[in-house]
Amino acid sequence: MTISSSLNAGVAGLAANANRLATISDNIANSSTYGYKRVEADFQSLVLSDSGRSYTAGGVQTVTQRLIDQSGSLVSTANPTDLAVRGRGMLPVTPASEVRAGTSDPEMLLATTGSFRVDEQGYLSTSTGMILMGWPAALDGSIPPFSRDTSDGLEPVQFSLNLIGDPTTSIDTRLNLPATDTAAGSSGDPYNLSVEYFDNLGTSQSLSMTFTPTVAATGSSNEWTLVMTDSASGGAVVGEYVLTFDDSRTSGGTIASVTTVSGGTYDPASGDMVVAADGGPITVNIGAVGDTQGLSQLSDSFAPISINKDGSTVGNMTSVEVDETGNVFARFDSGVTKRIYQIPLVDLPNPNGLEALDQQTYRPSKESGAFFLWDSGEGPTGDIKSFSREESTTDVAAELTSMIQTQRAYSSNAKLIQTVDEMLQETTNIKR
Template sequence: MSISSSLNAGVAGLAANATRLATISDNIANSATYGYKRASADFDSMVINQARSAGVYSAGGVRAATSRLIDERGSLVSTSNALDIAVSGRGMLPVTTQVSLGNITGEQPLMMTTTGSFHTDSTGTLKTGSGLVLLGWPANADGSISVLPRDTQAGLKPVVINSNQTAGDPTTKMRLGVNLPAVETKAGSAGSIQPASIEYFGNLGTSETLSVTFEPVVPATGQSNQWRMVIKDSAQGNAPIGDYTLTFDASRGNGGTLANVHVNSGGAYDSGTGTLALTVDGGALEMAIGKIGDTNGLTQLSDSFATTSITKDGSPVGNLTAVEVDENGYIRATYDTGFIRTLYQIPLVDVPNPNGLTTLNNQTFQVSPDSGSFFLWDAGDGPTGAVVGYAREGSTTDVAAELTNLIQTQRAYSSNAKVIQTVDEMLQETTNIKR
């Protein structure tokens, strides 16, 4: 009976608009929630009578389908916390729950979120106030990241940063710039030995010294333009680790630059890079003395001995002063000695259909059959965006649009209620026929 179908359609309309009202209420309530993705209610018509020219029509009504618009991005809001992290573009941060860290099996559920305000707890674990723990790939001692699987969470570990940690940075490279007096290699000169002392840092953060002596080769007649360079390591009891004969160019075009380096003992000289491959107590050390014809390394000019420049990497033991994350997702610690160490890399999780993810509490999501399998990307690679520190992602709710939808929903709900009222009056008239 058509009048009964009208009643059913009106009831379906009330239910559908009530569902839409619920999504609007949720959106408005979370208009200030960081990382919130607004919900949407879409209506689909239901058709019962498909026969043409039947003379009778039965109302099918309407049904509501809700969805979460996860692929929408909110605007980024600047903050003062270095570990307030957001994603600018596609991709999500891998997280897990704090309670799952105590699982006997050692496995944690992989969840994802687009933003979070992370702080260290008493154990140094980075987590949000709601208990979400940030996951990442731990760096090796040299700051590199191992090759790990991208389609599984096997390599992901909770990010742990101890604020009271110290670290040393051993010296592995140095550049030596020294000018040697040309007059010392002339016949009849005093042949004075010229010393230089260079500090370097060992594997345990200790301060060690390389003692470098330059002894001129004084000929019987003329000028040799040659020096004997001996390098000694204090960490090895001042034992020699390199002995070289340096010959300098005396031509007009390249006068004063290196012409030849002869290895008497110790590490080899690479003419392509201008470096000596030394071995100190802690391991290999690369010392740059300049290429052949290079004016930036060792030179022999004029009549004075001068250290023009000495640069090296490494630092003594330092205390942690700051932890920040860069746009590539690398978490780096800065120490009061100026040393910067890479601790973790935060990959970005992406799925083929973000809107198909299962929505959980605290603005987190999990993979579902509708979303497809996840893949872990380096930030900025593939379809993913950049990781942004000192920032949070705002809610995607547009309050003005939601209030407009609220007015429309209210009117539609009232109209469906009016349909039910009208059907009730018509049924009352039908029952009055008997009277």
């Protein structure tokens, strides 16, 4: 019956506008919530079959959708591990409850922003209990290859709160040997250079280099003997080499050849030689053949120019930083900065199909499509911005305008029901 369908349509209108008001209420309530994505209610008409002689009202229904692909404005903060995604992509996080329960494969959830801080167990987590996830770096700071279509390689980001040492693995030397000391009549006195390095326990050791000139009977020999000893090995010789320098017009003073007497073999292309120190091998670079940046033999003075080496003494972690490419660095009071993790950005074909959860987190679903892990700033993704939070996507002015429209629509549907009620009352009065 047409009049009954009008009543039903009015009731459906009340329910639809009540749903819309609920989404508006949620949006306004979360207008200051970082990372909140507004919800939108879409109205869809219901059309029943029309006989042509009378019309039956079908009414209306609502479909709600969270607009996850919308991005809010970024605001600056004072915390270096306040993170926000600038552009497409989401941060991988996991519930702290699963990690602390010892779950071997914690669930990967997604978020677009978060205020992360190092907690008492060293995890980079939020106050709401979400821990950031990333790919762990190798001991040398490199990131091993991981599968990009699965979260199996991701781990909760955790830092060691204890002391940490960084052993020395390479030493680059630049110094000048006096050319006059290999000439006939020279004293042949050696020159000594001690280079500090750090062993596997962070203890200071020294690698001593002794340069002894070969004095020529006539003219100049342009030859030196380099002997390296290791204090950690009780002063034992770890390498001995005979260095010959070029005296030509074009390459005068550069290394012409190196003969290995003992220790690691000299590489003429790179200038490297590996010496077996007590705590492990150390690569010593003295310059390639013909290279002007390594050892030289010029003039009449012994002049150490620069000694560059890695490694450091034991230090405490002082701060954590995340760069735009997602690399997580730990800084120590010893002056060392180490890359510990790399945070990927997760991209999906349909972000709006994600399942929304509490705390502005989302779970991949069938509707969102299969995810892929990208390096920040590569592919379709944006980059990671530190010292930043993403604001709510709610526009309060627009929501208040929609609230007024919803209120008027609700009142109109209520008036429709009142009118139908009066018409039914008139119908009832006919019998009287």
